[in-house]
Amino acid sequence: MRGLSAQAVLAASILGPSLPVPANAAWADYPARSRIPDSCPDYNDYSKSRHEPFSSGALALPNMRPSPECRTFNSSAVEKVISDMQARLKDPDMAVLFANTFPSTLDTTVRYFDPDLNLAFIITGDITAQWLRDTGNQFAHLYRLLPQDKNLQALIKAMINTESRYIAEYPYCGAFQPPPESGLAPSHNDWADNVRINPPVDNQTVFECKYELDSLAGFLKISRSYYANTNDTSFMNDNWKAAMNSIMTTIHDQSQSTWTDDWRYVSYYNWTGTAGALSPQVPNGGNGEPKMANGLVASSHRPSDDLCVFNFITSDNAMMSVELDHIANMLDKAATQADLSKQARSYAATIRDAVWNTTLNLNGVFAYETNGYGGYYVMDDANVPSLMSLPYLGFLKRNDSNYVKTKNHLFSRLNPYYAEGKSFSGIGGPHVNATYPWPMSQVSAIYGSDDDAEIAQRLDVLLKNTAGLGLIHESVSIYNATDYSRPWFAWANSYFAEMLLDLAERKPGLIFKEDTPYVVGQ
Template sequence: MRFGFRDFAVAGALLATASHAQCPSYTTYSQTPHDPRSSGPLALPYMRPDPACRTFNSTAVEKVIEDLKARLKDPDLARLFENTFPNTLDTTVKYFNTTENLAFIITGDISAQWLRDTANQFAHYHSLLSVDPKLATLVKAVINNEARYVSEYPYCGAFQPPPESGLPPTHNDWADGVTVNPPVNNQTVFECKYELDSLCGFLKLSRSYYQATKDTSFMNANWHSAVDQIFRVINEQSQPTFDDDFNFISFYNWTGGGGALSPQVNNRGNNEPKAFTGMVGTHHRPSDDLSTFAFLTPANAMLSVELAHLADVLDDARQAKNVSRFARQWSRTIHDAILNSTILNNVFAYETNGFGGRYVMDDANVPSLLSLPYLGFLDKNNAAYVATRKLLLSNKNPYFSAGKTFRGIGGPHVDPWHPWPMSQISAIFGTDNDEEIVGSLYLIANNTNGLGLIHESQSIYNSTDYTRSWFAWANSYFAEMILDLADRKPGLILKENKSYKPGRG
């Protein structure tokens, strides 16, 4: 019998469905250590699912794992990388159809696709897209699925499976009792908190795909419609709360309360008033928590960076010159507004409102102030960043906490005494100081509760008290950081002081 490409795709999906039906839930699997153990002092377990239970396979990813296992000095770090680098592909690809150009990616133990999480879950694979066409096809399918979401619901950040998948929608108890205006369809939307960084995530995934492949085929009608909707949100949410005649301006509101995880949003779901600054307002943070003031500095920094990249991509592809022009204008406007309205005494505020209100803190979730160099907004030696970083990693940040075995930045999403390992990863991206890097690296490695995966948060009082054993974004971010060190600081972690870059040997 002769099979075409589509036949193989469908047959493969059917075989995968039958095989995965026999596989244990990774939510359960990730809570128990599995052999073999690493040979280092931590004896970390091997946490990859059986090959038959993995949701996607990439030969390029497997090669990077073998490369790093052979090069890393510390067998415990090697095991952490081996567990975390493939975690997104091993566990979160719930649906992928090449013919439909659609893929549905879950965050880990929550069966929904977050725009922000997905962009970060795939960030460490970008350099492999040019050498692994199958992986590139998957990412293109993710972009197309998300373009459809953003086109219809640009204010929403988390979504249900596409109807073509046949996967049932997941009921979100935390969305019960929530009123969203404009209304949304919960068969498509999992949660509709407006988080500016979610739109940035979509732009990041898009431009990273293009930078790696130079393939313009993802720029279809869905994608251009999504980009148009992003500019709609930028224009709407940069406006002040009142016009000159004190007419109230509202394009979106989300009440919260009821069964929602987040508290009720004040001012009838519109949050705190804001004045015009040139920045773009948001209702919720990357943590899914309610913002205190509308202008979230790190989300705006990421938006400024990604709009500049969008313009570069469109110009290089010779498409949508008018959109490219708007992107550059907004990128400059937002960049200048951040520098002019968020820095006081050489310290960035996390949130501002345009009336002089400032909230000096940081949250572990990226984009964060600590991650500004990672985002590409500024150099890690920038004087304001250095001063801000020092404050954030101290008790002057209300969401910094420290115990005998772990310390870092957390946020109200869990509680103040559960800092997130993600904050220590951001700290590594933000310094060239070897001692600080090694200190942060081993704070992370020593706090997996013996499970060899990167968790959401970790108690400073009890090493066995953590949240989310399966959190794909955190695993990807850790692996991305190891690859960054292998290139930027090879002598710290590799047997030879020779830079390693994936896909180049």
């Protein structure tokens, strides 16, 4: 991925003439025909500097929220959660970090929203494109607020409809341009230059088309989370049904072996970098390493957008099995689309069994990638879904013996992408550099622990490694904690805030002044 400067897009008008925006209002109060004022700074620049007021804590963390008129979406329900948590958190720096991270997605990334057209465009932060994976994670901490905020509910519903249109046509693509109805100009992606894709795609609709299985699982997560918190089935329109059909077809096709019994080479999709492409070429004509069918679903790229070594990613499949079960339960509860429910549940069981039966090595440690031929690549990548995040994904319990072995293995020298410095340590991946672990890995490890001392230690690492900016970054150097990547990365901020809300329920005494649980929406 590559950050793009897009001030013209950030301040672009939406549909029709601009409406006057009162100083105390947010852009989303005028969702169809408004604009971010031209006076608002580019948040990519704003996020690199400290802004007053500062916390009273030892770190004096700054307030990094845009001014109210520059926020891209307003929610009184969100503001209440911030107020509730700040009143309870015992560390003033942690209170400011939560206040910066919890609303980050709504404050900065809603670039277009029209409830009448049921369309939305959500960027990742410093990249002006809508990633299926990122949106699923950027909003994960907000779903419980949907019963309290009809405007937020309409935004999520519009996001589902927009992504349904994308997936129905391009199920192998994970990042997209603004919908044409928005009036926003498509962005140019240098990483997509000189890349051959079969089937071909329209770069006015698609921003990038590396095939990542977790992108489809992320869409399922958005859909079932919306229904679970609203009981509204209206999102299951023709667009959504077409998207689900595309997903089921992709799962089937990518579960097949590379070779047929009579030695025909099977390729449903291939992505090939060519001379001049910034992304590495994918071997075997863009198909990756050969694979043997074993019940898992293949992916050519990881959740990090990096090229796979072997095409069966354990954590992607674990997430997909969980989300397919949720989708089946949702459809059964809504008493609709029984055939789709049956298909989803069947795939969920097949994939879940394959994860347990084919991805554990002789030491009982989950491999990150396998190929069906007996090849195991034992490592982890910080992006979620990851092996470290298996409890967060709902695939297994924190105390599962295989998970405990895997976690101990991955937070050690046995994982080639674990790195440790004087102030920061964690799991990273090849996406940035082996010497730059990701804060996201520490968040996942907290989700995977019930040990108070471990959780407190990992929280301390996160709190002290924001480069003094009070935001969660993509990666941090083990040699220089002020050297980080991506100053504006909404998913990482949302994931941290979601984790803190999880602790507010299950470990309130660790973070609150009083040992009383706090549950969002209650």
